[in-house]
Amino acid sequence: MREDVESLDIRDVTANWVNAVVLQAQIDDRIKALADLAHTPLFFGRLDYLHSPGAVLAEGAEGEQFYIGRRHVHDAGGDPMVIDWRAPVSQPFYRASKTDPQDVGLRRRFGYTGGELTAYEDEHLSDPAETAATVSKLLQREIERPRVGPMRDIVATIQPEQDEIVRSGLGGSVCVQGGPGTGKTAVGLHRVAYLLYAHRDRLARTGTLVIGPNRSFLHYIEQVLPALGELEVKQATVDDLVARPGGAEVRGADQAETAVVKGDARMAQVLRRAVRSHVTLPTEPLMVVRGSRRWRVPAYELGEIVEELQKRDIRYGAAHDALPQRIAHTVLVRMEQAGEAPDDRVQDAVARNPAVKAAVKQMWPLVEPARLVLRLLADPEFLAQHAAGILSEDEQKLLLWPKPYRSVKAAKWSPADLVLIDEATDLVERTHSLGHVVLDEAQDLSPMQYRAVGRRCTTGSATVLGDLAQGTTPWATRSWAEALGHLGKPEAVLEELTAGFRVPREVIAYASRLLPEISPGLAAVSSVREAPGSLVVREVGAADLTAAVVTACREALAHEGSVGLIAADARIGGLGEALGAAGLPYLAPGEETTAASRLTLVPASLAKGLEYDYVVLDEPGAIVSGEPDERTGLRRLYVCLTRAVSGLTTLHASPLPPALT
Numbered sequence: 001m002r003e004d005v006e007s008l009d010i011r012d013v014t015a016n017w018v019n020a021v022v023l024q025a026q027i028d029d030r031i032k033a034l035a036d037l038a039h040t041p042l043f044f045g046r047l048d049y050l051h052s053p054g055a056v057l058a059e060g061a062e063g064e065q066f067y068i069g070r071r072h073v074h075d076a077g078g079d080p081m082v083i084d085w086r087a088p089v090s091q092p093f094y095r096a097s098k099t100d101p102q103d104v105g106l107r108r109r110f111g112y113t114g115g116e117l118t119a120y121e122d123e124h125l126s127d128p129a130e131t132a133a134t135v136s137k138l139l140q141r142e143i144e145r146p147r148v149g150p151m152r153d154i155v156a157t158i159q160p161e162q163d164e165i166v167r168s169g170l171g172g173s174v175c176v177q178g179g180p181g182t183g184k185t186a187v188g189l190h191r192v193a194y195l196l197y198a199h200r201d202r203l204a205r206t207g208t209l210v211i212g213p214n215r216s217f218l219h220y221i222e223q224v225l226p227a228l229g230e231l232e233v234k235q236a237t238v239d240d241l242v243a244r245p246g247g248a249e250v251r252g253a254d255q256a257e258t259a260v261v262k263g264d265a266r267m268a269q270v271l272r273r274a275v276r277s278h279v280t281l282p283t284e285p286l287m288v289v290r291g292s293r294r295w296r297v298p299a300y301e302l303g304e305i306v307e308e309l310q311k312r313d314i315r316y317g318a319a320h321d322a323l324p325q326r327i328a329h330t331v332l333v334r335m336e337q338a339g340e341a342p343d344d345r346v347q348d349a350v351a352r353n354p355a356v357k358a359a360v361k362q363m364w365p366l367v368e369p370a371r372l373v374l375r376l377l378a379d380p381e382f383l384a385q386h387a388a389g390i391l392s393e394d395e396q397k398l399l400l401w402p403k404p405y406r407s408v409k410a411a412k413w414s415p416a417d418l419v420l421i422d423e424a425t426d427l428v429e430r431t432h433s434l435g436h437v438v439l440d441e442a443q444d445l446s447p448m449q450y451r452a453v454g455r456r457c458t459t460g461s462a463t464v465l466g467d468l469a470q471g472t473t474p475w476a477t478r479s480w481a482e483a484l485g486h487l488g489k490p491e492a493v494l495e496e497l498t499a500g501f502r503v504p505r506e507v508i509a510y511a512s513r514l515l516p517e518i519s520p521g522l523a524a525v526s527s528v529r530e531a532p533g534s535l536v537v538r539e540v541g542a543a544d545l546t547a548a549v550v551t552a553c554r555e556a557l558a559h560e561g562s563v564g565l566i567a568a569d570a571r572i573g574g575l576g577e578a579l580g581a582a583g584l585p586y587l588a589p590g591e592e593t594t595a596a597s598r599l600t601l602v603p604a605s606l607a608k609g610l611e612y613d614y615v616v617l618d619e620p621g622a623i624v625s626g627e628p629d630e631r632t633g634l635r636r637l638y639v640c641l642t643r644a645v646s647g648l649t650t651l652h653a654s655p656l657p658p659a660l661t
Contacts, residue, residue, distance in 0.1 A: 002035070033229050043067040045068040046107070048105045051063050067081065086193065093107060094158050095160050101126045105126045109139065155190065162183055170198070170461055172461060174462075175464040175483075176464065179524070180511070181503035184467070188210075188440055188463050191438070192230070192463075196230050204232075205435070207434040208234070209436075210233055210437075210438045211453060213608060242421070248370045254416055262420060262448070263447060269390050275372065275424060285302075286302060286359045288356060297331065315427065315430055320360070324351040327356050419446070423451060433456060433457055433460055434457055437457040442466035443467060443471040444470075447486040454489065464489075470608060474628055476632070476635070498525055499528060501528060504647075506535040510535055511641035514635075514659050519635075531647070538650070539653070540652070542653040545619065545652075545653045550578050553584060556649065559613065559646070560613070561598070561613030562593045562613050565618065566602045566616070567602075579599070604623045607640050614647045615644035615648045616651070617648060620637050621652060622654070
């Protein structure tokens with residue numbers, strides 16, 4: 001298929017050089033999408049239907065056989081050899097069962113090692129004599145396969161409850177609550193791939209976006225969609241979304257209590273008041289001179305125009321642009337009453353008249369969002385005027401800079417400040433909306449960050465992924481209903497994934513001891529995987545802790561797969577020196593593991609969303625005490641305890657948190 005595209009000759013099929021460039025770019029994209037992926041087989045399953053799909057079910061009707069794979073593959077004659085996993089005919093591969101065979105006689109799963117076909121497994125779904133298998137051995141082996149390199153797709157192992165979410169329609173938004181190892185991130189990414197397959201033309205126009213918590217996470221997941229043939233999906237963090245080239249830059253940070261106030265949804269009301277406060281009603285009439293004629297618009301009539309624009313509640317910038325045209329229309333009415341016959345060109349000329357421009361500048365001046373936020377954070381009187389009745393005096397004091405900055409460039413903006421500027425910018429001019437947005441690790445966003453994301457999908461839909469128990473920011477989400485309200489998607493369907501496939505049962509049960517403390521009422525994950533010996537908790541002397549951690553890393557590296565050493569941020573420097581002295585090279589989060597370099601040193605603050613075959617966890621108590629409060633610390637520890645796929649070794653010198661014991 002790739003060679004066919006490479007052999008295309010477009011020299012005589014384009015009308016001009018512009019068309020030629022566009023067509024060549026499309027051909028290049030197609031060639032790139034058809035590239036071979038090492039160790040990634042094109043098909044992983046087969047369906048033998050009892051009858052042809054869509055045909056009338058008749059006695060003796062001949063069935064059909066389909067190979068299911070990551071993408072559509074056809075032969076030289078155009079006949080399909082592999083069916084895309086997203087096609088309707090492939091759906092029974094994920095949904096069919098002994099109780100609901102969906103006209104499937106046989107489902108075959110293929111097993112691969114290093115890209116070579118090494119095994120297969122058959123299920124005769126329509127044969128009453130064959131009992132249903134409890135768990136597919138090939139499926140279990142694929143889940144447990146050692147993880148080296150970036151995140152893989154799970155297209156061969158999607159479960160029925162996951163498939164329902166993946167294939168839900170583009171028209172509605174979905175929120176997925178899923179504990180560690182339930183596959184919520186993979187479900188979100190595969191949902192993007194499915195929507196691009198089912199609604200490609202629409203999403204090609206409107207765009208799609210995946211939002212992750214940090215760069216390390218995005219680097220970890222970045223190969224999943226290309227492996228499924230989707231190359232055009234953009235990825236970003238919330239900080240990336242609100243950053244503007246040449247605008248305010250993050251050069252500072254807020255204390256936790258300040259960041260909580262800046263992230264509060266009430267800040268949107270304060271900003272709205274501050275923006276609208278620039279509008280003033282006129283006190284003088286307007287005189288427009290055209291040739292030898294003078295046209296007078298009284299102050300009360302100008303005031304009526306301004307008030308009408310305010311009542312319409314359109315964007316501040318749009319109203320500023322509409323105001324001179326409204327004034328010009330009023331002048332044209334007077335011209336017509338005087339017997340003239342002005343046209344649209346005259347109206348445009350009046351709108352550009354210096355007197356009209358001056359009146360607009362006085363009544364509805366332009367607002368620069370960054371300067372507005374600068375003034376709010378630097379001027380106590382200006383802030384008090386617009387926060388009255390919304391924020392308390394103590395909250396206002398938290399917002400104010402100790403030393404005011406004189407300009408946007410000089411200010412030491414924090415990430416939360418840029419979200420405020422983004423809100424103010426949207427009050428002035430509408431933010432571009434995409435067709436679909438996937439928001440991962442959503443539980444850590446503030447209400448104002450939710451609003452920033454929601455602005456990017458006002459006319460589109462969203463897939464929200466997260467786990468309330470893993471919220472590790474002081475402003476972490478308390479309920480999905482509240483979060484979806486801030487996002488502007490209160491009608492989103494809430495789905496819950498409770499079956500764990502990644503974390504062993506022993507490990508998730510140990511971590512789940514924290515749930516009553518960190519998220520009362522949240523259901524614990526029930527893992528389908530038993531791995532005896534996968535959990536080791538060992539107490540060592542304080543003087544021996546670092547040496548014991550290095551030894552544990554060496555023992556973990558004796559196994560196949562990736563190893564993550566997770567520790568409190570404050571201990572990372574010392575552990576890095578110890579690993580170096582022991583001759584154990586290590587990577588930073590986000591750097592790609594290879595067969596030669598499989599150990600990653602992970603600060604607890606960056607562990608979320610990552611996974612390793614074996615995890616060595618250093619000093620849980622230090623992870624808890626490294627956070628602003630105990631609940632946030634226990635949530636951070638819950639995240640760190642649930643990063644292991646095959647084994648977790650926890651080493652501690654100080655006492656463990658009471659909830660774990």
